[in-house]
Amino acid sequence: MTVEASSRQALSALAEDERLFRDSLAEFANREVRPLVRRMDEQAQMDPALVDRLFALGAMAIEAPDALGGGSGTFFHAVLAVEELSRVGPSVGVLVDVQNTLVVNALLRWGRADQTAQHLPRLARDTIGAYALSEAGSGSDAFALATRAVEDGGDFVVTGRKLWITNAREAGLFIVFATIDPAAGYRGVTAFLIGRDTPGLTVGKKEDKLGIRASSTCEVVLDGCRVTRASVLGEVGKGYKVAIETLNEGRIGIGAQMVGLAQGALDHAVAHIKERRQFGKTIAEFQGVQFQVARIAAEIHGARLMVYEAARLRDSGQPFVTEAAMCKLVASEVAERAASLAVNLFGGYGFVRDYPVEKLYRDAKIGQIYEGTSNLQLQTIAKQLLG
Ligand SMILES: Cc1cc2nc3c(=O)[nH]c(=O)nc-3n(C[C@H](O)[C@H](O)[C@H](O)COP(=O)(O)OP(=O)(O)OC[C@H]3O[C@@H](n4cnc5c(N)ncnc54)[C@H](O)[C@@H]3O)c2cc1C
DSSP: OOHHHHHTTSTTOOOHHHHHHHHHHHHHIIIIIGGGHHHHHHHTOOOHHHHHHHHHHTOSSTTSOGGGTSOOOOHHHHHHHHHHHHHHOHHHHHHHHIIIIIIIHHHHHHOOHHHHHHHHHHHHHTOOEEEEOOBTTBSSSGGGOOOEEEEETTEEEEEEEEEEEETTTTOSEEEEEEESOGGGGGGGEEEEEEETTSTTEEEEEEOOOSSOTTSOEEEEEEEEEEEEGGGEESOTTOHHHHHHHHHHHHHHHHHHHHHHHHHHHHHHHHHHHHHOEETTEEGGGSHHHHHHHHHHHHHHHHHHHHHHHHHHHHHTTOOOHHHHHHHHHHHHHHHHHHHHHHHHHHGGGGGSTTSTHHHHHHHHGGGGTSSSOHHHHHHHHHHHHHO
Protein backbone atom coordinates (compact mmCIF):
# COMPACT_ATOMS: atom_id res chain seq x y z
CA MET A 1 0.00 0.00 0.00
CA THR A 2 1.36 3.43 -0.89
CA VAL A 3 1.74 6.11 1.76
CA GLU A 4 -0.95 8.15 0.01
CA ALA A 5 -3.40 5.26 -0.07
CA SER A 6 -2.85 4.44 3.58
CA SER A 7 -3.21 8.09 4.64
CA ARG A 8 -6.63 8.14 2.92
CA GLN A 9 -7.74 5.60 5.48
CA ALA A 10 -8.12 8.42 7.98
CA LEU A 11 -11.76 9.47 8.08
CA SER A 12 -10.71 13.11 8.15
CA ALA A 13 -8.28 12.78 5.23
CA LEU A 14 -8.81 15.22 2.40
CA ALA A 15 -7.76 14.75 -1.20
CA GLU A 16 -5.35 17.36 -2.52
CA ASP A 17 -8.07 19.34 -4.34
CA GLU A 18 -10.26 19.27 -1.24
CA ARG A 19 -7.43 20.56 0.95
CA LEU A 20 -6.65 23.38 -1.48
CA PHE A 21 -10.35 24.27 -1.73
CA ARG A 22 -10.75 24.27 2.06
CA ASP A 23 -7.63 26.40 2.53
CA SER A 24 -8.81 28.93 -0.05
CA LEU A 25 -12.18 29.20 1.74
CA ALA A 26 -10.44 29.56 5.12
CA GLU A 27 -8.24 32.30 3.74
CA PHE A 28 -11.26 34.06 2.20
CA ALA A 29 -13.18 33.81 5.47
CA ASN A 30 -10.35 35.41 7.43
CA ARG A 31 -9.60 38.12 4.91
CA GLU A 32 -13.05 39.04 3.59
CA VAL A 33 -15.62 37.86 6.13
CA ARG A 34 -13.98 38.44 9.53
CA PRO A 35 -13.75 42.25 9.27
CA LEU A 36 -17.48 42.47 8.44
CA VAL A 37 -18.96 40.01 10.91
CA ARG A 38 -19.65 42.35 13.79
CA ARG A 39 -21.14 45.12 11.68
CA MET A 40 -23.33 42.72 9.71
CA ASP A 41 -24.63 41.25 12.98
CA GLU A 42 -25.38 44.69 14.43
CA GLN A 43 -27.08 45.90 11.27
CA ALA A 44 -28.75 42.52 10.69
CA GLN A 45 -27.71 42.70 7.07
CA MET A 46 -25.47 40.78 4.72
CA ASP A 47 -22.91 43.03 3.02
CA PRO A 48 -23.84 43.04 -0.70
CA ALA A 49 -20.18 43.43 -1.73
CA LEU A 50 -19.34 40.29 0.25
CA VAL A 51 -22.04 38.41 -1.63
CA ASP A 52 -20.47 39.57 -4.92
CA ARG A 53 -17.13 38.24 -3.73
CA LEU A 54 -18.69 34.88 -2.82
CA PHE A 55 -19.92 34.61 -6.40
CA ALA A 56 -16.50 35.62 -7.75
CA LEU A 57 -14.88 33.01 -5.51
CA GLY A 58 -17.00 30.25 -7.05
CA ALA A 59 -18.72 29.41 -3.76
CA MET A 60 -22.30 29.69 -4.99
CA ALA A 61 -22.75 26.74 -7.35
CA ILE A 62 -20.03 24.39 -6.22
CA GLU A 63 -21.59 21.19 -7.57
CA ALA A 64 -22.98 22.65 -10.79
CA PRO A 65 -21.10 21.58 -13.91
CA ASP A 66 -18.35 23.74 -15.26
CA ALA A 67 -20.22 24.08 -18.57
CA LEU A 68 -23.06 25.84 -16.68
CA GLY A 69 -20.72 28.15 -14.78
CA GLY A 70 -20.38 25.96 -11.68
CA GLY A 71 -17.39 24.49 -9.94
CA SER A 72 -17.93 20.85 -10.99
CA GLY A 73 -17.21 20.01 -7.36
CA THR A 74 -18.76 17.49 -5.01
CA PHE A 75 -21.22 17.78 -2.16
CA PHE A 76 -18.20 17.31 0.10
CA HIS A 77 -16.64 20.47 -1.34
CA ALA A 78 -19.83 22.35 -0.48
CA VAL A 79 -19.66 20.99 3.06
CA LEU A 80 -16.05 22.19 3.40
CA ALA A 81 -17.06 25.65 2.17
CA VAL A 82 -19.91 25.89 4.69
CA GLU A 83 -17.65 24.72 7.52
CA GLU A 84 -14.85 27.18 6.80
CA LEU A 85 -17.15 30.17 6.28
CA SER A 86 -19.10 29.33 9.44
CA ARG A 87 -15.92 29.18 11.49
CA VAL A 88 -15.82 32.95 11.01
CA GLY A 89 -19.39 33.90 10.09
CA PRO A 90 -22.22 31.38 10.49
CA SER A 91 -24.63 33.73 8.67
CA VAL A 92 -22.38 33.69 5.63
CA GLY A 93 -22.14 29.93 6.08
CA VAL A 94 -25.90 29.47 5.87
CA LEU A 95 -26.23 31.75 2.85
CA VAL A 96 -23.79 29.53 0.97
CA ASP A 97 -25.32 26.40 2.47
CA VAL A 98 -28.89 27.10 1.30
CA GLN A 99 -27.62 28.14 -2.12
CA ASN A 100 -25.59 24.97 -2.62
CA THR A 101 -27.08 22.15 -0.59
CA LEU A 102 -30.74 23.04 -1.17
CA VAL A 103 -31.25 25.21 -4.26
CA VAL A 104 -28.44 24.16 -6.62
CA ASN A 105 -28.72 20.61 -5.33
CA ALA A 106 -32.48 20.44 -6.03
CA LEU A 107 -31.94 21.76 -9.56
CA LEU A 108 -29.14 19.31 -10.26
CA ARG A 109 -31.22 16.39 -9.07
CA TRP A 110 -34.68 17.34 -10.30
CA GLY A 111 -34.25 20.02 -12.94
CA ARG A 112 -34.92 19.31 -16.61
CA ALA A 113 -32.16 20.31 -19.03
CA ASP A 114 -33.95 23.58 -19.92
CA GLN A 115 -34.32 24.44 -16.21
CA THR A 116 -30.69 23.77 -15.31
CA ALA A 117 -29.55 25.67 -18.43
CA GLN A 118 -31.70 28.63 -17.43
CA HIS A 119 -31.02 28.77 -13.71
CA LEU A 120 -27.65 27.24 -12.84
CA PRO A 121 -25.51 29.82 -14.72
CA ARG A 122 -27.36 32.60 -12.87
CA LEU A 123 -27.03 30.87 -9.52
CA ALA A 124 -23.30 30.49 -10.17
CA ARG A 125 -22.86 34.09 -11.36
CA ASP A 126 -25.08 36.53 -9.48
CA THR A 127 -28.43 35.13 -8.30
CA ILE A 128 -29.19 33.99 -4.78
CA GLY A 129 -31.66 31.18 -4.29
CA ALA A 130 -34.14 30.53 -1.48
CA TYR A 131 -36.04 27.42 -0.48
CA ALA A 132 -39.61 28.12 0.61
CA LEU A 133 -41.27 25.17 2.34
CA SER A 134 -42.26 26.26 5.87
CA GLU A 135 -45.41 28.17 6.72
CA ALA A 136 -46.94 29.56 9.91
CA GLY A 137 -48.99 26.41 10.38
CA SER A 138 -46.54 23.85 8.99
CA GLY A 139 -42.98 23.52 10.22
CA SER A 140 -42.03 20.06 11.45
CA ASP A 141 -45.20 18.80 9.75
CA ALA A 142 -44.00 20.40 6.52
CA PHE A 143 -46.41 18.67 4.17
CA ALA A 144 -49.40 20.11 5.97
CA LEU A 145 -48.62 23.25 3.99
CA ALA A 146 -51.56 25.41 2.91
CA THR A 147 -50.10 27.27 -0.09
CA ARG A 148 -52.27 26.34 -3.07
CA ALA A 149 -51.36 25.93 -6.72
CA VAL A 150 -54.46 25.95 -8.91
CA GLU A 151 -54.18 24.85 -12.52
CA ASP A 152 -55.52 27.48 -14.89
CA GLY A 153 -55.26 27.30 -18.68
CA GLY A 154 -52.02 25.34 -18.62
CA ASP A 155 -50.50 27.61 -15.96
CA PHE A 156 -50.55 27.35 -12.18
CA VAL A 157 -51.72 30.16 -9.94
CA VAL A 158 -49.97 30.01 -6.58
CA THR A 159 -51.40 31.61 -3.45
CA GLY A 160 -50.17 31.36 0.13
CA ARG A 161 -47.68 32.65 2.67
CA LYS A 162 -44.28 31.15 3.36
CA LEU A 163 -42.53 31.87 6.63
CA TRP A 164 -38.91 31.76 7.82
CA ILE A 165 -37.36 31.82 4.38
CA THR A 166 -33.57 32.11 4.51
CA ASN A 167 -31.95 34.39 1.90
CA ALA A 168 -35.39 35.71 0.90
CA ARG A 169 -34.37 39.36 1.12
CA GLU A 170 -31.54 38.90 -1.38
CA ALA A 171 -32.95 36.03 -3.45
CA GLY A 172 -33.71 36.21 -7.16
CA LEU A 173 -35.04 32.66 -7.39
CA PHE A 174 -37.35 30.77 -5.05
CA ILE A 175 -38.15 27.09 -4.90
CA VAL A 176 -41.71 27.26 -3.60
CA PHE A 177 -43.64 24.24 -2.36
CA ALA A 178 -47.41 24.34 -2.82
CA THR A 179 -50.19 21.80 -2.95
CA ILE A 180 -52.32 21.16 -5.98
CA ASP A 181 -54.82 19.25 -3.82
CA PRO A 182 -54.95 19.68 -0.03
CA ALA A 183 -57.06 16.51 0.26
CA ALA A 184 -54.23 14.48 -1.27
CA GLY A 185 -51.88 15.17 1.65
CA TYR A 186 -48.20 14.90 0.78
CA ARG A 187 -49.12 13.57 -2.68
CA GLY A 188 -50.42 17.02 -3.63
CA VAL A 189 -47.17 18.81 -2.86
CA THR A 190 -45.49 20.30 -5.93
CA ALA A 191 -42.27 22.30 -6.23
CA PHE A 192 -42.13 25.43 -8.40
CA LEU A 193 -39.21 27.56 -9.58
CA ILE A 194 -40.39 31.14 -9.21
CA GLY A 195 -38.38 34.23 -10.07
CA ARG A 196 -38.47 37.17 -7.69
CA ASP A 197 -39.91 39.52 -10.31
CA THR A 198 -42.92 37.28 -10.97
CA PRO A 199 -46.10 39.34 -10.38
CA GLY A 200 -47.80 38.23 -7.18
CA LEU A 201 -44.59 37.27 -5.34
CA THR A 202 -43.50 39.67 -2.64
CA VAL A 203 -40.96 39.33 0.12
CA GLY A 204 -42.57 40.32 3.39
CA LYS A 205 -41.47 40.99 6.93
CA LYS A 206 -37.87 40.27 7.84
CA GLU A 207 -37.51 38.52 11.19
CA ASP A 208 -35.55 40.16 14.01
CA LYS A 209 -33.58 37.18 15.27
CA LEU A 210 -31.52 36.00 18.24
CA GLY A 211 -28.65 34.80 16.08
CA ILE A 212 -27.39 34.49 12.50
CA ARG A 213 -28.72 38.02 12.25
CA ALA A 214 -26.93 38.88 9.01
CA SER A 215 -28.76 36.04 7.28
CA SER A 216 -32.15 37.28 6.11
CA THR A 217 -35.20 35.29 7.22
CA CYS A 218 -38.43 36.63 5.72
CA GLU A 219 -42.00 35.90 4.93
CA VAL A 220 -42.66 35.25 1.22
CA VAL A 221 -46.16 36.09 0.06
CA LEU A 222 -47.68 34.54 -3.06
CA ASP A 223 -50.83 36.29 -4.11
CA GLY A 224 -52.22 34.88 -7.33
CA CYS A 225 -48.70 34.29 -8.58
CA ARG A 226 -49.06 32.88 -12.11
CA VAL A 227 -46.34 30.50 -13.29
CA THR A 228 -46.15 28.27 -16.33
CA ARG A 229 -46.23 24.50 -16.13
CA ALA A 230 -42.58 24.59 -17.24
CA SER A 231 -41.66 26.02 -13.84
CA VAL A 232 -42.61 22.82 -12.01
CA LEU A 233 -39.44 21.28 -10.55
CA GLY A 234 -39.69 17.51 -10.77
CA GLU A 235 -43.19 16.14 -11.27
CA VAL A 236 -46.56 17.58 -10.33
CA GLY A 237 -47.54 15.94 -7.02
CA LYS A 238 -43.97 14.74 -6.39
CA GLY A 239 -42.72 17.85 -4.66
CA TYR A 240 -42.57 15.90 -1.41
CA LYS A 241 -39.73 13.88 -2.93
CA VAL A 242 -37.89 17.05 -3.91
CA ALA A 243 -38.29 18.34 -0.35
CA ILE A 244 -37.41 15.14 1.49
CA GLU A 245 -34.38 14.33 -0.60
CA THR A 246 -32.89 17.82 -0.62
CA LEU A 247 -33.49 18.32 3.10
CA ASN A 248 -31.88 14.98 3.88
CA GLU A 249 -28.77 16.32 2.19
CA GLY A 250 -29.16 19.89 3.35
CA ARG A 251 -28.95 18.90 6.98
CA ILE A 252 -25.41 17.65 6.43
CA GLY A 253 -24.65 21.24 5.45
CA ILE A 254 -26.16 22.47 8.70
CA GLY A 255 -23.97 19.94 10.51
CA ALA A 256 -21.00 21.54 8.74
CA GLN A 257 -22.18 25.02 9.72
CA MET A 258 -22.32 23.92 13.36
CA VAL A 259 -18.89 22.22 13.26
CA GLY A 260 -17.40 25.39 11.79
CA LEU A 261 -19.10 27.53 14.43
CA ALA A 262 -17.88 25.23 17.23
CA GLN A 263 -14.32 25.33 15.91
CA GLY A 264 -14.47 29.12 15.64
CA ALA A 265 -15.61 29.35 19.27
CA LEU A 266 -12.82 27.02 20.40
CA ASP A 267 -10.23 29.03 18.41
CA HIS A 268 -11.30 32.21 20.21
CA ALA A 269 -11.33 30.49 23.60
CA VAL A 270 -7.85 29.01 23.16
CA ALA A 271 -6.38 32.36 22.08
CA HIS A 272 -8.00 34.09 25.04
CA ILE A 273 -6.97 31.65 27.77
CA LYS A 274 -3.36 31.77 26.59
CA GLU A 275 -3.37 35.56 27.01
CA ARG A 276 -5.54 36.20 30.02
CA ARG A 277 -3.75 36.05 33.36
CA GLN A 278 -5.28 35.42 36.77
CA PHE A 279 -3.58 34.32 39.99
CA GLY A 280 -0.23 35.18 38.37
CA LYS A 281 -0.64 32.68 35.50
CA THR A 282 -2.39 32.43 32.17
CA ILE A 283 -5.73 30.75 32.70
CA ALA A 284 -4.63 28.13 30.15
CA GLU A 285 -2.22 26.90 32.81
CA PHE A 286 -5.04 25.74 35.08
CA GLN A 287 -5.75 22.08 34.59
CA GLY A 288 -9.47 22.62 35.18
CA VAL A 289 -9.53 24.91 32.14
CA GLN A 290 -7.30 22.62 30.06
CA PHE A 291 -9.72 19.73 30.61
CA GLN A 292 -12.68 21.84 29.52
CA VAL A 293 -11.08 22.83 26.22
CA ALA A 294 -9.73 19.31 25.68
CA ARG A 295 -13.19 17.83 26.08
CA ILE A 296 -14.83 20.23 23.65
CA ALA A 297 -11.99 19.71 21.13
CA ALA A 298 -12.72 15.97 21.25
CA GLU A 299 -16.44 16.59 20.77
CA ILE A 300 -15.81 18.87 17.78
CA HIS A 301 -13.52 16.29 16.23
CA GLY A 302 -16.22 13.64 16.59
CA ALA A 303 -18.91 15.89 15.13
CA ARG A 304 -16.66 16.78 12.18
CA LEU A 305 -16.04 13.13 11.40
CA MET A 306 -19.78 12.49 11.48
CA VAL A 307 -20.41 15.35 9.04
CA TYR A 308 -17.62 14.21 6.70
CA GLU A 309 -18.84 10.62 6.85
CA ALA A 310 -22.41 11.62 5.94
CA ALA A 311 -21.15 13.80 3.06
CA ARG A 312 -18.84 11.05 1.77
CA LEU A 313 -21.69 8.53 1.89
CA ARG A 314 -23.91 10.91 -0.05
CA ASP A 315 -21.24 11.55 -2.67
CA SER A 316 -20.59 7.83 -3.12
CA GLY A 317 -24.27 7.06 -3.64
CA GLN A 318 -24.66 5.04 -0.43
CA PRO A 319 -27.50 5.40 2.10
CA PHE A 320 -26.83 8.38 4.34
CA VAL A 321 -30.16 9.56 5.77
CA THR A 322 -29.56 8.28 9.32
CA GLU A 323 -25.97 9.54 9.32
CA ALA A 324 -27.17 12.95 8.10
CA ALA A 325 -29.71 13.17 10.94
CA MET A 326 -27.09 12.02 13.46
CA CYS A 327 -24.47 14.51 12.34
CA LYS A 328 -26.86 17.46 12.49
CA LEU A 329 -28.18 16.39 15.89
CA VAL A 330 -24.71 16.01 17.39
CA ALA A 331 -22.99 18.94 15.65
CA SER A 332 -25.69 21.40 16.72
CA GLU A 333 -25.42 20.28 20.36
CA VAL A 334 -21.62 20.42 20.26
CA ALA A 335 -21.78 23.92 18.76
CA GLU A 336 -24.00 25.13 21.56
CA ARG A 337 -21.66 23.64 24.19
CA ALA A 338 -18.53 25.00 22.47
CA ALA A 339 -19.95 28.51 22.20
CA SER A 340 -21.18 28.38 25.80
CA LEU A 341 -17.76 27.27 27.02
CA ALA A 342 -16.10 30.05 25.02
CA VAL A 343 -18.37 32.61 26.71
CA ASN A 344 -17.52 31.12 30.11
CA LEU A 345 -13.77 31.17 29.44
CA PHE A 346 -13.91 34.81 28.32
CA GLY A 347 -15.52 35.63 31.69
CA GLY A 348 -17.20 39.03 31.69
CA TYR A 349 -15.71 39.75 28.27
CA GLY A 350 -17.65 36.80 26.96
CA PHE A 351 -20.91 38.51 27.79
CA VAL A 352 -20.33 41.74 25.88
CA ARG A 353 -20.50 42.56 22.21
CA ASP A 354 -16.92 43.85 22.00
CA TYR A 355 -15.77 40.23 21.77
CA PRO A 356 -16.90 37.67 19.22
CA VAL A 357 -18.02 34.77 21.38
CA GLU A 358 -21.39 36.07 22.58
CA LYS A 359 -22.43 36.23 18.93
CA LEU A 360 -21.39 32.65 18.29
CA TYR A 361 -23.40 31.64 21.36
CA ARG A 362 -26.47 33.33 19.86
CA ASP A 363 -25.75 31.90 16.42
CA ALA A 364 -25.42 28.33 17.70
CA LYS A 365 -29.05 27.97 18.78
CA ILE A 366 -30.46 27.82 15.27
CA GLY A 367 -28.69 24.53 14.54
CA GLN A 368 -31.21 22.68 16.69
CA ILE A 369 -34.17 24.28 14.94
CA TYR A 370 -33.91 24.65 11.17
CA GLU A 371 -33.87 21.92 8.52
CA GLY A 372 -35.65 19.71 11.02
CA THR A 373 -35.54 20.26 14.78
CA SER A 374 -33.47 17.95 16.97
CA ASN A 375 -36.61 16.01 17.86
CA LEU A 376 -37.24 15.40 14.17
CA GLN A 377 -33.66 14.17 13.72
CA LEU A 378 -34.21 11.81 16.67
CA GLN A 379 -37.40 10.63 14.98
CA THR A 380 -35.46 9.79 11.80
CA ILE A 381 -32.77 7.94 13.74
CA ALA A 382 -35.32 6.04 15.85
CA LYS A 383 -37.26 5.02 12.75
CA GLN A 384 -34.14 3.44 11.30
CA LEU A 385 -33.33 1.72 14.61
CA LEU A 386 -36.79 0.48 15.44
CA GLY A 387 -38.31 0.04 12.01
C1 LIG B 1 -33.68 31.34 11.15
C2 LIG B 1 -34.56 30.36 10.45
C3 LIG B 1 -34.35 30.07 9.12
C4 LIG B 1 -35.19 29.16 8.45
N1 LIG B 1 -35.02 28.95 7.11
C5 LIG B 1 -35.96 28.24 6.43
C6 LIG B 1 -35.93 28.17 5.00
O1 LIG B 1 -35.03 28.71 4.34
N2 LIG B 1 -36.92 27.49 4.37
C7 LIG B 1 -37.94 26.88 5.05
O2 LIG B 1 -38.80 26.30 4.40
N3 LIG B 1 -38.00 26.92 6.41
C8 LIG B 1 -37.02 27.60 7.10
N4 LIG B 1 -37.09 27.67 8.48
C9 LIG B 1 -38.16 26.99 9.19
C10 LIG B 1 -37.66 25.84 10.03
O3 LIG B 1 -37.28 24.77 9.21
C11 LIG B 1 -38.75 25.49 11.04
O4 LIG B 1 -38.80 26.54 11.98
C12 LIG B 1 -38.51 24.17 11.71
O5 LIG B 1 -38.65 23.10 10.81
C13 LIG B 1 -39.45 23.93 12.90
O6 LIG B 1 -40.77 24.19 12.54
P1 LIG B 1 -41.69 25.13 13.49
O7 LIG B 1 -40.91 26.40 13.69
O8 LIG B 1 -43.02 25.22 12.89
O9 LIG B 1 -41.73 24.38 14.88
P2 LIG B 1 -42.77 23.23 15.30
O10 LIG B 1 -42.88 22.23 14.20
O11 LIG B 1 -44.01 23.88 15.79
O12 LIG B 1 -42.01 22.56 16.51
C14 LIG B 1 -42.02 23.12 17.83
C15 LIG B 1 -41.41 22.12 18.78
O13 LIG B 1 -42.18 20.91 18.75
C16 LIG B 1 -41.35 19.81 18.49
N5 LIG B 1 -42.08 18.81 17.69
C17 LIG B 1 -42.86 19.03 16.60
N6 LIG B 1 -43.32 17.87 16.12
C18 LIG B 1 -42.81 16.89 16.92
C19 LIG B 1 -42.91 15.47 16.94
N7 LIG B 1 -43.61 14.81 16.02
N8 LIG B 1 -42.26 14.79 17.92
C20 LIG B 1 -41.53 15.45 18.84
N9 LIG B 1 -41.39 16.79 18.87
C21 LIG B 1 -42.02 17.50 17.92
C22 LIG B 1 -40.18 20.37 17.71
O14 LIG B 1 -39.04 19.54 17.82
C23 LIG B 1 -39.98 21.71 18.38
O15 LIG B 1 -39.19 21.55 19.53
C24 LIG B 1 -36.22 28.53 9.17
C25 LIG B 1 -36.42 28.81 10.52
C26 LIG B 1 -35.62 29.72 11.16
C27 LIG B 1 -35.88 30.04 12.62
